[in-house]
Amino acid sequence: MINGKKVVVIMPAYNAEKTLEKTYNEIYQNFVDEIILVDDFSDDETKEIAKRLNITTIVHEKNLGYGGNQKSCYRAALKAGADIVIMLHPDYQYTPKLIPAIASMMAFGEYDAVIASRMLGNSALKGGMPLYKFISNRFLTEFQNFVIGEKLSEYHTGFRGFTREILESLPLEDCSDDFIFDNQMLALILYNGYKIGEISCPTKYFKEASSINFVRSCKYGLEVLLVSLKYRLAKCKLPVKLFSSPGKKLELNKELNYYYKKAC
Numbered sequence: 001m002i003n004g005k006k007v008v009v010i011m012p013a014y015n016a017e018k019t020l021e022k023t024y025n026e027i028y029q030n031f032v033d034e035i036i037l038v039d040d041f042s043d044d045e046t047k048e049i050a051k052r053l054n055i056t057t058i059v060h061e062k063n064l065g066y067g068g069n070q071k072s073c074y075r076a077a078l079k080a081g082a083d084i085v086i087m088l089h090p091d092y093q094y095t096p097k098l099i100p101a102i103a104s105m106m107a108f109g110e111y112d113a114v115i116a117s118r119m120l121g122n123s124a125l126k127g128g129m130p131l132y133k134f135i136s137n138r139f140l141t142e143f144q145n146f147v148i149g150e151k152l153s154e155y156h157t158g159f160r161g162f163t164r165e166i167l168e169s170l171p172l173e174d175c176s177d178d179f180i181f182d183n184q185m186l187a188l189i190l191y192n193g194y195k196i197g198e199i200s201c202p203t204k205y206f207k208e209a210s211s212i213n214f215v216r217s218c219k220y221g222l223e224v225l226l227v228s229l230k231y232r233l234a235k236c237k238l239p240v241k242l243f244s245s246p247g248k249k250l251e252l253n254k255e256l257n258y259y260y261k262k263a264c
């Protein structure tokens with residue numbers, strides 16, 4: 001708990017057996033009330049390791065994709081009574097040591113969402129981010145900031161925090177089940193007038209921390225351009241799916257398939 005707010009860490013996992021334990025070991029648990037992992041039908045030992053680490057583990061019976069995985073994570077966190085949810089990739093790319101700082105930025109009412117940015121400061125390339133990802137990130141960020149009229153240092157980090165209100169109020173069920181989910185969610189947060197705070201975060205690139213290939217990155221990049229344009233059109237009062245209509249909020253009565261539930 002921080003300031004009386006229940007803090008839940010969620011980890012959308014896919015083939016994370018080599019990095020999960022290291023990530024978990026760096027979560028300072030004094031402030032964290034619960035950790036929930038959703039395994040998106042990995043073909044490695046992710047769920048077994050999660051259980052051994054005493055992490056509440058939910059499994060998908062088929063691969064739903066990165067966005068589909070996050071939807072399950074947020075449903076589970078809301079059901080667990082979370083006031084603040086921290087999304088952390090279990091691939092040991094971001095430092096979990098920043099969780100208390102990120103949660104505090106929301107727990108005292110200052111922000112509705114927080115991103116741990118690799119682009120504040122100068123650490124992304126030093127941490128091994130491939131040059132093409134760095135340049136794409138810079139370009140997409142500048143483009144998106146310009147089109148939607150915001151000023152974030154990046155929109156693509158895998159370490160973020162959200163208040164319960166955001167998870168309950170936005171039409172997240174209508175967002176993609178693929179990687180573009182992350183970008184749609186940030187765009188929706190801004191579209192609806194919520195405040196996003198940023199904190200600088202070191203990043204590490206190594207084989208297990210980065211599996212998205214060039215082709216998937218290109219698809220993601222094009223989708224980011226599209227999300228930005230849709231945002232602008234919707235702000236101009238044109239009917240645009242996801243932004244204009246009320247949309248579908250997270251369905252909390254959807255069944256979650258618990259593989260292991262930590263005893264309270």
Ligand SMILES: Nc1nc2c(ncn2[C@@H]2O[C@H](COP(=O)(O)OP(=O)(O)O)[C@@H](O)[C@H]2O)c(=O)[nH]1
Binds near residue numbers: 090
């Ligand atoms: N659910 C799901 N997650 C995936 C898939 N591929 C990658 N991921 C996860 O998506 C996140 C981001 O992918 P990653 O390869 O680390 O991207 P990068 O670090 O930005 O290069 C990681 O937590 C991966 O485990 C997939 O097919 N399904």
Ligand SMILES: [Mg+2]
Binds near residue numbers: 091
């Ligand atoms: Mg990664």
